[in-house]
Amino acid sequence: VMADWGKCLDFGVSIARQARTVVLDAFEAQKVVSLKTSPADLVTETDQGVENLLISAIKEKYPTHKFIGEESVAAGASPVLTDSPTWIIDPIDGTTNFVHRFPFVAISIAFAVNKQTEFGIVYSCMEDKLYRAQRGKGAFCNDIPLRTSGLEDITKALVVTEIGTERDDLSLSTLTSNIYRLLKIPIHGIRAVGTAAVDMCLVASAGADAYYHVGMHCWDIAASALIVSEAGGVVHDISGGKFDLMSRRVIAASSRTVARGIAQVVEAFPCERDDGLPDLLPLDPKVIGLNLTSRCSTLVQGTYPKLLW
Numbered sequence: 001v002m003a004d005w006g007k008c009l010d011f012g013v014s015i016a017r018q019a020r021t022v023v024l025d026a027f028e029a030q031k032v033v034s035l036k037t038s039p040a041d042l043v044t045e046t047d048q049g050v051e052n053l054l055i056s057a058i059k060e061k062y063p064t065h066k067f068i069g070e071e072s073v074a075a076g077a078s079p080v081l082t083d084s085p086t087w088i089i090d091p092i093d094g095t096t097n098f099v100h101r102f103p104f105v106a107i108s109i110a111f112a113v114n115k116q117t118e119f120g121i122v123y124s125c126m127e128d129k130l131y132r133a134q135r136g137k138g139a140f141c142n143d144i145p146l147r148t149s150g151l152e153d154i155t156k157a158l159v160v161t162e163i164g165t166e167r168d169d170l171s172l173s174t175l176t177s178n179i180y181r182l183l184k185i186p187i188h189g190i191r192a193v194g195t196a197a198v199d200m201c202l203v204a205s206a207g208a209d210a211y212y213h214v215g216m217h218c219w220d221i222a223a224s225a226l227i228v229s230e231a232g233g234v235v236h237d238i239s240g241g242k243f244d245l246m247s248r249r250v251i252a253a254s255s256r257t258v259a260r261g262i263a264q265v266v267e268a269f270p271c272e273r274d275d276g277l278p279d280l281l282p283l284d285p286k287v288i289g290l291n292l293t294s295r296c297s298t299l300v301q302g303t304y305p306k307l308l309w
């Protein structure tokens with residue numbers, strides 16, 4: 001029988017609401033900003049404070065549960081997802097927005113058991129929009145049910161993506177040529193809100209038709225990936241194959257057709273997986289009929305082969 005994690009979800013919502021008050025209080029205040037992996041990868045004391053608040057509240061109620069938190073990982077914790085009940089937390093998604101007071105900042109909390117996401121919560125703090133989904137039970141924004149647009153025709157798509165924090169030539173040339181090739185399809189337009197979690201919730205709420213990105217982390221999208229699929233959307237790897245939460249690549253879309261259309265024109269640049277495993281080519285045996293057993297031990301330099309089906 002499927003365990004009902006509903007009470008755990010309710011607890012997650014209650015601590016997300018508490019954390020939001022901390023974010024709102026800090027939003028206007030002076031901030032101490034530090035750098036992480038690049039001059040564009042920022043972190044503040046509020047990121048760390050909110051993560052500590054969430055993790056200590058959860059530990060008190062569920063002492064055996066495990067955590068993958070963005071700022072704990074930045075401080076050296078290992079982001080390996082086991083079968084144990086695990087909370088995957090991004091305390092502030094959109095830290096650059098937070099620092100600049102660009103009013104799109106989200107708290108993202110996902111909960112996985114046996115490596116399967118059981119619920120996801122994304123609180124878009126300035127908008128006061130609390131998105132949530134429990135596996136098999138639908139997706140909601142402030143308790144209103146969510147459905148994606150269901151769009152099939154990519155030439156009518158509004159697509160969200162992110163610029164990310166990479167500033168090296170390969171990442172930036174791949175990223176900008178992806179935008180160029182998408183616009184040439186043509187599509188209606190491209191937007192970047194500055195938080196992957198909110199981008200994906202826009203797909204779930206039909207405000208956009210697809211989101212794609214290479215370089216974000218599991219904590220950015222673990223919650224919103226479930227919210228998109230519970231809203232009737234699809235979530236795939238950037239190649240069009242099977243989504244892998246730890247791969248740092250994703251397409252979330254209104255339909256498989258739109259996802260396929262994006263997979264055909266966008267390319268991935270190599271980036272280290274969140275779990276540190278050797279990078280797997282995004283080969284989905286079902287999709288290409290291959291019987292793959294061995295992992296690919298080295299990154300395919302440059303871009304991944306096109307996996308079209």
Ligand SMILES: O=P(O)(O)O[C@H]1[C@H](O)[C@@H](O)[C@@H](O)[C@@H](O)[C@@H]1O
Binds near residue numbers: 094
């Ligand atoms: O604000 P973060 O939690 O660091 O997440 C950001 C990420 O740093 C950036 O690279 C982009 O991918 C954004 O979409 C993320 O939300």
Ligand SMILES: [Mg+2]
Binds near residue numbers: 092093094219220
């Ligand atoms: Mg983030």
Ligand SMILES: [Mg+2]
Binds near residue numbers: 047091092094095
């Ligand atoms: Mg963050």
